[in-house]
Amino acid sequence: MAAMTSSRLEDIFLNVKLNHQERSASISPYVTLLDALRERFGATGTKKGCNHGACGACTVLIDGRRVLSCLTLAATCEGRDILTIEGLAAPDGTLHPMQDAFARHDAFQCGYCTPGQIMSAVGMLDEADQGRPSAAGDVRQIFNPKCGLTEPEVRERMSGNICRCAAYQNIVAAVMEVHFEASVTSDKALR
Amino acid sequence: MHPFRYVAATDIPEALAHMAESPTSRFLAGGTTLVDLMKSGPEHPSITVDINRIARLRGIHFDNESGVLRLGALEKMSDVGADLDVRMNFPAISESLLFAASGQLRNMASLGGNLLQRTRCLYFRDHTFACNKREPGMGCSAIGGVNRFLAVLGTSPSCIANYPGDFAVALAALDGVVHTTGRKDGDRSIPAVDLHTLPGEHPEVESVLSHGELITHITIHRTPCSMRSHYLKVRDRSSYEFASVSVAAGLDLTEDGTIRDVRIALGGLAAKPWRAMQAEDILRGRRIDDAAVVSAAVAAALVGARAYSQNGFKITQARAAIPRALHIAAEMVLDGPRVEGDHV
Numbered sequence: 227m228a229a230m231t232s233s234r235l236e237d238i239f240l241n242v243k244l245n246h247q248e249r250s251a252s253i254s255p256y257v258t259l260l261d262a263l264r265e266r267f268g269a270t271g272t273k274k275g276c277n278h279g280a281c282g283a284c285t286v287l288i289d290g291r292r293v294l295s296c297l298t299l300a301a302t303c304e305g306r307d308i309l310t311i312e313g314l315a316a317p318d319g320t321l322h323p324m325q326d327a328f329a330r331h332d333a334f335q336c337g338y339c340t341p342g343q344i345m346s347a348v349g350m351l352d353e354a355d356q357g358r359p360s361a362a363g364d365v366r367q368i369f370n371p372k373c374g375l376t377e378p379e380v381r382e383r384m385s386g387n388i389c390r391c392a393a394y395q396n397i398v399a400a401v402m403e404v405h406f407e408a409s410v411t412s413d414k415a416l417r
Numbered sequence: 418m419h420p421f422r423y424v425a426a427t428d429i430p431e432a433l434a435h436m437a438e439s440p441t442s443r444f445l446a447g448g449t450t451l452v453d454l455m456k457s458g459p460e461h462p463s464i465t466v467d468i469n470r471i472a473r474l475r476g477i478h479f480d481n482e483s484g485v486l487r488l489g490a491l492e493k494m495s496d497v498g499a500d501l502d503v504r505m506n507f508p509a510i511s512e513s514l515l516f517a518a519s520g521q522l523r524n525m526a527s528l529g530g531n532l533l534q535r536t537r538c539l540y541f542r543d544h545t546f547a548c549n550k551r552e553p554g555m556g557c558s559a560i561g562g563v564n565r566f567l568a569v570l571g572t573s574p575s576c577i578a579n580y581p582g583d584f585a586v587a588l589a590a591l592d593g594v595v596h597t598t599g600r601k602d603g604d605r606s607i608p609a610v611d612l613h614t615l616p617g618e619h620p621e622v623e624s625v626l627s628h629g630e631l632i633t634h635i636t637i638h639r640t641p642c643s644m645r646s647h648y649l650k651v652r653d654r655s656s657y658e659f660a661s662v663s664v665a666a667g668l669d670l671t672e673d674g675t676i677r678d679v680r681i682a683l684g685g686l687a688a689k690p691w692r693a694m695q696a697e698d699i700l701r702g703r704r705i706d707d708a709a710v711v712s713a714a715v716a717a718a719l720v721g722a723r724a725y726s727q728n729g730f731k732i733t734q735a736r737a738a739i740p741r742a743l744h745i746a747a748e749m750v751l752d753g754p755r756v757e758g759d760h761v
Binding site: 279282386 | 418419420421422423425445448449452453455456457465467469495498499501504505508511512515516518519520521522524525655656657749754755
């Protein structure tokens with residue numbers, strides 16, 4: 227792809243894959259991905275909490291990795307694969323297991339941090355599945371997600387998502403259930 | 418944010434050329450410091466030079482023969498912290514990365530940017546207060562103000578800001594080297610202990626890097642001290658919080674507990690990682706269980722510490738944290754990587 231440049235007054239023409247669809251928009255260099263999502267692409271599911279990287283409400287997946295959209299300049303996302311809360315459910319509307327678990331475990335009150343919590347949890351479980359250790363464990367041990375994802379591990383790995391309503395207990399329960407169900411499923415698949 | 422020009426460089430010469438176009442140009446890597454400070458005010462570059470496409474700045478490579486670890490400056494905190502070679506041969510480095518920030522931030526932030534992060538001093542970040550770092554000569558609101566989180570070592574009448582990073586502390590302890598390139602000085606290799614500067618009369622200067630000088634990679638040599646190393650981070654919250662005090666400790670211990678070699682660096686206490694070489698000298702050749710010697714080393718490490726109105730507690734914390742970090746390092750069992758859940 228061509229390197230992108232702009233003069234101070236010129237916009238950048240941005241092309242991204244957003245929730246499996248090719249999208250494009252003309253944006254100024256200083257537009258954050260969060261603002262581009264909400265104001266240009268109509269994807270208002272991702273929320274602006276603190277707008278400076280402290281709360282996690284703006285969490286999205288870029289190329290499968292969880293990041294903060296409020297500290298990401300949209301211009302740096304040229305050609306990238308972005309997944310927001312709107313893109314989690316299946317095309318036929320079937321909820322993603324994480325969305326379903328959050329609903330059943332009542333893992334939200336006002337719901338404002340919730341899209342960020344869900345996206346972060348989905349990204350987090352992927353990191354755990356890759357065997358990545360966390361500060362909750364011993365870095366010199368091989369991390370085994372099957373027996374390693376305890377409640378302290380979940381809390382440590384989710385510490386970048388803050389909930390003013392304090393729904394943490396139910397958020398952890400929802401995440402643990404999705405993780406456990408996934409392990410059970412993969413065990414069954416191996417037999 | 419003030420408007421700026423955005424350019425994406427595909428190689429180093431192109432990046433350096435763009436940086437030379439203006440004295441207020443800035444490199445853009447992960448953006449977690451730069452975008453944050455552009456929003457809150459201290460940073461308003463005329464040009465941001467996106468270096469994320471430059472392949473030469475990537476790579477995590479450990480040579481088991483030579484024991485040299487090479488980390489590309491663009492590598493993410495999360496990827497380096499999770500790398501098995503880093504975890505087994507330089508555990509304090511892995512810990513310093515995994516104990517920092519949040520999962521999302523660790524996925525975004527580069528090593529080079531992490532080294533150059535700015536102080537969390539709230540007066541630096543709030544333009545309605547006086548700050549000599551942000552505007553030289555304006556004064557320092559922190560010295561008579563809210564200074565609970567700020568420095569007790571290496572301060573000056575101009576500035577008591579502290580450096581909040583963790584990776585730089587572990588790197589300084591383990592004699593890491595920061596490699597750079599720039600139009601002014603060509604290629605340079607800077608010991609991590611010498612990267613950051615104390616405020617003195619110029620708190621606006623934070624490192625020895627010149628404008629337009631680009632960190633390309635970091636190297637660390639495996640040693641017995643690097644293998645038996647620990648990063649202890651003391652803070653108000655157990656996660657997603659900067660250090661009140663931190664200690665990177667490495668020990669080369671004989672079977673019977675004699676210290677053949679030792680490395681200690683302190684974080685949270687100064688405008689740069691505080692390498693405690695006097696303390697190391699006191700400990701070398703002595704026994705790790707000699708409380709009097711450890712006490713003497715602690716005193717040496719904190720020579721010159723001065724409390725401001727709200728942060729004297731940090732000195733007390735450091736006096737407890739240093740022996741604790743050494744003890745944890747001493748108790749480490751150095752067998753090969755064990756898998757959780759393995760039944761022996």
